[in-house]
């Protein structure tokens with residue numbers, strides 16, 4: 351079986367671990383969000399790709415969900431001693447090595463897709479990890495505060511401001527000129543099923559779907575999504591702040607409508623959301639908390655079962 355999964359960070363990475371356990375023989379291609387990528391201290395940082403790579407490769411800080419296990423922060427402290435900004439983004443010493451190597455390979459001219467493959471040679475995540483695009487795109491957020499109305503990088507809004515200032519607009523800068531990374535459209539075309547894990551529907555999945563060609567390719571496939579919203583609230587994180595910014599209610603129903611029935615064929619919701627419904631979509635209610643490896647594997651298995659029960663859509 352060939353599975354394609356779109357992926358943001360923590361939610362997706364945990365789900366993917368369950369998917370690997372549920373389908374050990376499947377060929378899994380993960381298309382990762384790179385809209386969150388940022389250049390810090392001259393280094394290119396790809397938080398979502400790294401979260402997936404470290405989680406599936408066994409190097410993640412489990413409690414935190416991002417960053418390396420057994421991390422130290424000497425470099426960060428030394429940079430701060432020089433007064434270097436920003437100091438609000440947590441980069442540990444081990445993590446720095448990843449960004450140094452990535453940046454070196456990028457400046458040597460290798461595209462991000464090849465650089466990611468080189469990094470995965472070490473981590474062996476057990477999936478093929480592709481960035482959504484080799485072109486540089488960045489999610490920017492328009493806010494108004496004491497410094498006036500301005501656009502800031504997504505990470506500044508998310509990490510420094512903890513999404514406490516309302517987003518007036520969220521835009522993926524560079525999306526129109528970007529093309530899918532090599533292998534992305536082929537993997538979607540050849541997939542038996544496309545899974546949307548519980549990732550942020552605006553700044554993770556929504557971002558990937560904005561790369562020209564990707565949404566159209568996914569729409570042709572059997573697609574099952576796992577709701578990231580349970581009982582009207584995100585399970586963790588601040589997805590509600592992103593949904594509010596684009597005028598969408600924080601509910602499993604509204605996220606399904608946002609994705610739409612052209613994209614989604616099957617939608618897993620939590621038991622408290624069992625009344626969710628949309629024409630052309632098969633909705634199934636079941637426990638959706640990824641609170642143990644077994645529970646997560648069962649959610650992934652349910653997504654695959656639902657996909658298998660859907661009428662085949664000819665790619």
Ligand code: GDP
Nearest residue numbers: 358359360361548549550554584585586589640
């Ligand atoms: P990502 O970068 O988009 O993957 O962002 P996060 O990992 O921060 O959040 C992903 C989304 O998944 C958030 O909207 C969470 O509410 C949701 N999420 C996190 N944990 C769970 C879970 O155990 N079950 C479900 N259904 N959703 C979850």
Ligand code: CA
Nearest residue numbers: 358359386398
């Ligand atoms: Ca993310």
